[in-house]
Amino acid sequence: EPEVTQTPSHQVTQMGQEVILRCVPISxxxxxxxxxxxxxxxxxFLVSFYNNEISEKSEIFDDQFSVERPDGSNFTLKIRSTKxxxxxxYFCASRTSGYSYNEQFFGPGTRLTVL
Amino acid sequence: AQRxxxxxxxxxxxxxxxxxxxxxxxxxxxxxxxxxxxxSRQRLQLLLRxxxxxxIKGFTADxxxxxxxxxxxKPFAQxxxxxxYYCALQGxxxxxxxxxxTKLTVNP
Numbered sequence: 001e002p003e004v005t006q007t008p009s010h011q012v013t014q015m016g017q018e019v020i021l022r023c024v025p026i027s028x029x030x031x032x033x034x035x036x037x038x039x040x041x042x043x044x045f046l047v048s049f050y051n052n053e054i055s056e057k058s059e060i061f062d063d064q065f066s067v068e069r070p071d072g073s074n075f076t077l078k079i080r081s082t083k084x085x086x087x088x089x090y091f092c093a094s095r096t097s098g099y100s101y102n103e104q105f106f107g108p109g110t111r112l113t114v115l
Numbered sequence: 116a117q118r119x120x121x122x123x124x125x126x127x128x129x130x131x132x133x134x135x136x137x138x139x140x141x142x143x144x145x146x147x148x149x150x151x152x153x154x155s156r157q158r159l160q161l162l163l164r165x166x167x168x169x170x171i172k173g174f175t176a177d178x179x180x181x182x183x184x185x186x187x188x189k190p191f192a193q194x195x196x197x198x199x200y201y202c203a204l205q206g207x208x209x210x211x212x213x214x215x216x217t218k219l220t221v222n223p
Contacts, residue, residue: 003158031209043159043201045210056209091159101147101166101205106159 002026004107006092012113013082021077021110023092032075033093033104034067036060043091049075082114117142119204121214128192129222136187136217138176138202146206148178148185151213153199162187162200172196192221 005024013019025032034046047057049067066078075094079086089111093104118141128134140146148165163171165178165185176187185202202214 033209035211042215043211043213045212048209058210101164103161103164104211106151108158 004092004094004105006090006107006110008110009108010111010113012115015084015114016081019079019082019112021079021090021092021112023075023077023094023107024073025075025092025094026105027073028096029094029105030097031055031095031104032067032069033095034077035091035093035106036088037091037109038085038088046077079112082112084114087112087114117146117204117206117212119202119212119214121200121202121217123217124215125218125220127220127222130194131191134189134192134196134219134221136200136202136219138185138187138214140183140185140202140204142183142204142206144206146204148176149203149205149211150174150176150185150187151201151203153201153216155198159201192219194221194223197221 007022032049035043037043045058047061047067048055064080068076089109091109092107095102095104120139122137150162151159152162153159174187174189176185178185197220199216199218201216203211205211
């Protein structure tokens with residue numbers, strides 16, 4: 001069964017450094033998402049992406065964040081200058097086209113630790 | 116504002132006992148409600164959604180608009196049901212709004 005994959009599984013970085021989190025969505029999916037979960041807190045929506053554009057973003061998704069689909073398979077989240085409070089589990093998700101309430105399929109997550 | 120509340124952080128039951136995981140939501144429109152489950156060391160996966168009105172692994176959930184609730188129920192819990200359960204709402208946009216989750220432990 002096709003799955004969303006994410007790399008790396010764990011990323012450790014120094015405050016102020018740039019990080020890129022990578023995701024490979026399910027191949028026939030057209031809608032892509034990033035969520036994050038700070039330890040002990042809720043899973044929070046960051047951004048949705050469709051047709052090479054951001055379709056929706058949260059207040060968390062400020063100018064330090066960007067997303068890109070550089071080729072036909074990868075979907076990346078870049079944090080330009082990481083802060084301590086960016087430490088979290090980051091989940092990528094994707095879904096098929098059509099009905100917006102179709103299931104979002106989640107990746108296993110990347111744990112980002114900012115020191 | 117869209118909000119999902121799961122009042123129980125932890126829930127522990129014995130095998131064969133009924134289980135109910137509570138979920139209340141706040142949304143001014145007509146939301147779509149979901150239950151996601153995360154088994155140990157696995158990814159978040161959809162368990163069931165209101166619109167499908169189906170029973171998955173013996174679990175059911177009924178949307179009560181009057182009480183703004185979407186509680187998850189199973190009449191006879193199994194040990195393999197032990198997991199983290201997240202209630203989520205989707206209302207008029209792409210984003211899922213999650214509750215904090217309930218960790219269910221089913222004891223033998």
